[in-house]
Amino acid sequence: MAKKKPVSLEGAVKTDAGLNYKGVIMETIVEKCEGCDRVVPFEDASYCTTYAQPALKWTKGKCNFATHTREAEKGTKVKVNPLKASKRAARGR
Ligand code: SF4
Known part of the structure; x- marks a missing residue:
């Protein structure tokens, strides 16, 4: 796995519109x-280092950058080899 880059929001300035x-x-x-790995705390709030408007990212379903949902999916998804599956079906198993 690739080494994680340390992400910090150093130098960010709080404004009325946001950070x-x-x-x-x-x-x-x-x-x-x-629970997402891309969340970085800054002062009294937390921000996403990948997407500036996290709320928008979630309006159309799951955020595709989310690291926590991907991990949850990994455990449930089982890879099926279509060739083997069709052979299995042909054998009646
Ligand atoms: S879930 Fe998506 S928007 Fe939220 S912190 Fe993670 S990457 Fe950013």
Whole structure:
């Protein structure tokens, strides 16, 4: 696995619109982001290092950058080899 880069929001400035980090306005994370590896705390709030508007990311279903939902899926998904599956079906098993 690739080494994780340490992510920090150093130099970010809080503004009325949100957290200004290198010219990008970042909004705080939403409840569904809890547990995601991309969440970085800054002062009294938490922000997403990948997506500036986490709430928007969740409006159309799951956030595709989320690390916590991917891990949960891994445990439930079972890879099926279609060739073997069809042979199994042909044998009546
Ligand atoms: S990657 Fe997605 S789930 Fe994770 S903190 Fe960002 S918006 Fe939230």
